[in-house]
Amino acid sequence: MGSTAHQGGEGVGRRDLIKRSAALGLVAAPGMSLLSACASGGGGGSNNDEGNTKGKASKDNPFGAKNGSKLDVVVFKGGYGDDYAKAWEADFGKKLGITSTHTGTQEITGKLQPRFNAGNPPDLVDDSGAQQIKIDVLYKNGSLLDLSEVLDAPSVDDPSKKVRDTLIPGTLDPGIQEGKVVALNYIYTVWGLWYSGKLFKEKGWTPPKTWDGFLTICQDAKKQGIGGLAHQGKYPYYINVAIMDMIAKKGGIDAVKAIDNLDPKAFVGSDAAQAGIEAIYEVVEKGLLMPGTNGLTHTESQTRWNQYKAAFITCGSWLENEQLKQTPTDFDMKFLPMPLLSGSKMPFEAIRAGSGEPFIIPAKAANLPGAKEFMRRMLSKEWSTLFAKEANSLTILQDGVDPGVKLRPGTQSTVEASKAAGSNTFRYLYPDWYSEMDTAIQNASNELMAKRIQPKEWLKRCQAAVDKQAKDPASKKNVHS
Amino acid sequence: MRKGQYRFVAGFLLVPVALYLIFVIWPYIQTFGYSLTDWKGQSQTFSFVGLDNYKALFQDDVFLEAIWHNIQFLIFIPVITILLALFFAFMLNAGGRSRAGGVQGVAGSKIYKIVYFFPQVLSLAILAVLFNAVYRSDGGGLLNGALIKIGLVDADNPVEWLNEPNVVLWALMVAVIWQGVGFYLVLFSAAMQSIPRDIYEAALIDGANRNQSFFRITLPLLWDTVQTAWVYLGIVAMDMFVLVSSMTQNMGAYGGGPDHHSDVMSTVMMRNFLYYGKSGYACAMGVVMLLLTLVLSVVTLRATRRERIEF
Known part of the structure; x- marks a missing residue:
């Protein structure tokens, strides 16, 4: 900083320029984070294309999940990791021929809010963790699928029963918004x-x-x-x-x-x-x-x-x-x-006691039949055991773990406490x-x-x-x- | 200007100005639009509520308190950082013993200059981790550990620095200032070195001491740089989002505790935007933040306007 600044009032002095740009920066910098968050895309309609994802329904495949279609799964990768979800996805691919795109992340809001706003959400989301998108907020915006169709479908283990009757009583409650189950709180x-x-x-x-x-x-x-x-x-x-x-x-x-x-x-x-x-x-x-x-x-x-x-x-x-x-x-x-x-x-x-770790299906999911079928299988004994093995925790499926799986002392003591409590459980x-x-x-x-x-x-x-x-x-x- | 020069300049400005309009100005306008709605953040369904959000804003004690905290940051962070940086820069450049040979810094000033700059290379996230370890609320914290060792603090009652309503803002300021001083020291040093030596030497011959040469020579000639530093530090003080949200007691989300005593505008805004799902309301906060920063930058530039000395 030495030489001249003003030469007969023409042009902008260097120092003035620095000052002005700094002042502009003062205005712009704190606003940036807000802006990127606020500037949402322009709505966009539903993108579920029934023709591409709807296959033929059968007894084993009540929603008609289509062989060869794709499923977009986003899982909160927190205390439970995301290995369990990878194990499920592998099995899903093997049994139904549906390939899954897997995303394991802690930044649920950061990654998904723009997608919800733009109308192209994933097919299945584990919406958990510190950065979850609050279920009440999603629901109020009409972004969530009513899960009753999945819950009233026949159970994988015993087709004579509805899925909802194979779960520990009361575990669906926290996922209820205004009387509808819109989130499946999977972990007990x-x-x-x-x-x-x-x-x-x-x-x-x-x-x-x-x-x-x-x-x-x-x-x-x-x-x-x-x-x-x-x-x-x-x-x-x-x-x-x-x-x-x-x-x-x-x-x-x-x-x-x-x-x-x-x-x-x-x-x-x-x-x-x-x-x-x-x-x-x-x-x-x-x-x-x-x-x-x-x-x-x-x-x-x-x-x-x-x-x-x-x-x-x-x-x-x-x-x-x-x-x-x-x-x-x-x-x-x-x-x-x-x-x-x-x-x-x-x-x-x-x-x-109760269920946590809400899994949701966005109402605008591209592959709705696939997502519903995936969720139905999550509530089978096979996948529930996979979860217990990979994440060392219990699921809301009643007797959902093969007795062959040995639990650690803390988890074992919760199983005993839960048995002793019987129906004496509560939940805010x-x-x-x-x-x-x-x-x-x-x-x-x-x-x-x-x-x-x-x-x-x-x-x-x-x-x-x-x-x-x-x-x-x-x-x-x-x-x- | 020569003929055609404006067209030439405009040609170069077209793209950056367009980018600025699309990515800065347009979102501001959008934000203002959303601030008049009850948008909940997750879809495009909302209704127009007029100025209700703004009315609610001025009855929201948490937000008003947050503005006050930003103002406190705005006063103390620039003042303390600039004073410290000026003092150190002066000592490094002109604070040494006056000798016949002229003006120089204290012994070892080259090493100090490098060491002081170290904190500046840390990212804010690392700064938060570091100071979380300093302020940790049990004997494992640096401060508590030391104070317990020398017997000033009872091991059963360690000081919960970041959980003390009267301490938390200062604790955050210490972190910011610790990180900032080094950068402004280098900035001021560079500016000081461009002040011609002979001015100092003349003053020295006239019998000026260190204080006099600082206040009569250095400071006036550095005024432009100080002004720039002030604006940059103002940006830091208006933000503070990272440190507050990753160091203080959790108020649902994004720190701000205890009892909202460290909440700043940006944390309150983000909490409302994402955690409470009151996104339209949060956009109103964003607009208020914009207005405040605008007023602030105008005031800063006006208030620090001085006559220039050319050299």
Whole structure:
């Protein structure tokens, strides 16, 4: 920067040019990300071309999936990997002669939102993970196929039965939007507390059935320099597993429904909610949390727990698979239902259980018959076993795993817990229906765990979130009955 | 200008201007269009709602708070980064002991110049990983680990840096400034080297000390470069999306916690756009962001306008 800038007012000085372009940049740069997201393509009509993909229907092929057609499968490649889907696709190709294009990704939204907007979505999607496209959002846009046709088709294993009658009861519920099943939540998950069988044996602790017993172990652990409860604080979703379970077990299924159905007394004025949150707050107040756990990510926190730095952690049953590499071989991972407060309406064995990992068929899928047939086969014993083998988790198919498959200790303990629970399972539906309300409740929980608010304020905030959601006329259509 | 020159210039500008119109200006217009609808983001079905989104925006505490956070970033990030970079650049170029031979930097200034530039080569994602390790909320974090070792922090109650409402913004700023200083140091150094030595030497002969030569000579002659730096740092401060979304407590998606204390406009916008499915509403936020940045850049250029010294 040295020489002249102005020569008799003609032309643009170099420095001015730099400044102006910089100013333009200031305007343009932050806008860029928004723009690329906003600029959608121009609609475009349906592209399913029945002529190309519709073959002859038969007993083994009720939808008439056509030999030689192509199937576009997009799978969330997260905790479960995507090897299971590749195994399915290989089998699909072998049995029906349909070749699949496989995409395994974590960026579901980034990859698929433009395609949904442009009207050329894939044929089958595992819409999961942190970047999933929310099911409620897709549904409201009319982008999802009503899956009843698949569910009412004959089962692969026993053609005398409908597919929907071979599934664990209640597992279709979270995929329901306004009364229609639009997402198949394929993986059967249980939520609760987890502990190391080895650590408990060493310390002489027995898995607690009551909240007092739980606190006693936490206190004993603290004396020995081990944290009591760990949670994945950076994602308040996880501590909500514990909080909302306490509320459900104390108040019974009515407490669950009150929240899902946006009752004006869901939190403030609900004894169960008050008892539940006060119980969790006791852990905070008595200093029984693993130090620093409020700010740790899920992997950091779970790995600390694997290193015996905490007695308990809250999580769903994907935990074992997710921590595969960090778990010591003799760790002996075990599942524990949330311990009971006195006067609880549900028994100790009751657990939050249900299906997760929503698979969807876009309404505008190019190969609808192929996608439907693929989904029907996912609910066969053969493919369910393939899944258990590749992803080490259970599916919603009843007795869906060949007894020959040996499960790891954590998964085995969830199978036992699920058997013990029997029909005593529950599931909140509000997170699938109301993302914004869920966020507000998680936010309140984060503040409570950091001791910045008290249970009374937590109840108020949650109730405010519920009341706000209830004002949205669209929420009247969602009913947990 | 000579005859035909305009046509010649226009010929060259045609393609870039067309690209700019298609890929920058047209999407802005589209965004404004969407901001008047209840678009949910996943299909082309939506209805016109007029200015409802804008009305809602001014009652949205989270968004208003996010604007405030951006303003704080906008004040502190440029000021601190530029001051530090200027100080270091001055020390490297003209801060050494004055000797008879003239003006020079402190000993080892060449090495410092390279070392200071290191952080600039890191991508934002790596910066986030690095500072997540610094601020980690248990004894495994760099800060907590050190503070526990020297006994300032109780091992049972480590500081949750990024989960403290009053700390989180500053923690993010430290990361940004740490990364930015090196670049502006090099920028200012280059500009300083083009300041003729004799000006300094004359000042030295007149008995000017370091402070005087900095404030009377260096700073005025660097003003244009400082102004450019200010605009670039303004861009950083208006964005902050990557660091907020990958370092702070999760508020549904895209960080922003605790209790929205670190949310910036871009994270709130993306959360509404993708996670809540309120895309039309998010587009209204985008339009507000555009207006704010426009106002900002005009103000910045006006406010820093000075008379030029030619040399």
